[in-house]
Amino acid sequence: MTNMNCKKARPLFSLLEGGELEGQVAGGVREHLESCPECRGLATRTRRVQALLALKRHEQPDEFYFRTFLSGFHRRLYADLVQRKSLWGTIRAAFELDQRAGFALRAATFCAGVALVTLSLYTSHLSLQTNTEQLAMNAADRLSRNVARPVDPSWSGVAVADHRAPARTEYVLDRVSYSPTLHETAVLSF
């Protein structure tokens, strides 16, 4: 592979070392390493780092630890299943909250609940007040219409409808000037 350069080759060193590179790409990296002393040095140091990291496989826990692992797992599982029966335990487990975060969430939920109840009480109070006022206005309106009032057009200058006499129904034809002569059609005028 002739277009291998330092930038392309360097991330591939660990793949080459682990046998995960094959064919042309592996050949290209090897060729590049032969021709680039800087990359060769880097590859050497990378292998040293990997060799050091591999030493960590020799760090082993106490032999006793794994003997009690299964029983410890079952104790924890039981405790977790029992805790999940509570609502807050379920929420905490679902969101992986620690105790402080769980407490903050509970406090926030409580305050939100109080605010919601207050708001709904206030809203219903307002609506009750509005309904009461409306009822009072309707009653006053009905009362004012049923009381007989003397009509004196000169006094008010405004023609007041006489509610004592039944209103005469008006028909459209009343407005029509109709000449009932033969061979004449009615002339409509509004």
Add this chain to the structure above:
Amino acid sequence: MDELESKIQPPDKVPNTLSSQEAARDRALVQRAQAGEVEAFNELVEAYKTRVYGVLYHMLGNREDAADLAQEVFVRAFKFIGSFRWEANFYSWLYRIVINTALNFIKGRKEPTLSLNQWDDQVEGAPVMQELMSQESVHGELDRGEIQEKLNEALQKLSKEHRAVVVLHDIQGMKHQEVARVMGCSVATTRSRLHYAHQQLQTLLAKYL
């Protein structure tokens, strides 16, 4: 390249890819566990407890935290095994739970505290250890404790994502594709993270290289 290879001994390869026998065993056990058989899940715990603990220990650098979280991982695996649908093998699925548990724990903790397990006697035979022990530092010969401490300090200085790829690839011996599957990223991302992590470790461990 042959001359170069002969100078540095390759690290011991831990066979961490599943054999077909192990894969078949896992499939049978998982199916029984999904049917509600606790004994089958116990067998899975016994099969994977060492590896799960190992990943957590190397990620956290603290054996007590690793011990605590290892059991937590299996509790989670037990709770969610019903939803496991064989999109990957059980081993990759379990490791994903391990890595996510470790990453969440690291995110939540303030300062890492190193609490290291003892190296077993086989470490003395490792070529790189023999070479290091024969070197002289500024203060005299290096001792095992110092090497272990510096190595773990360097690993803890990496970001948690870079540390995860190093732990899975260089310590657990997983291949790039498996690491990418566990981490939920592409092979190219895994490769670049590993390369960057190696560069950082080279700077931090320059004295020992």
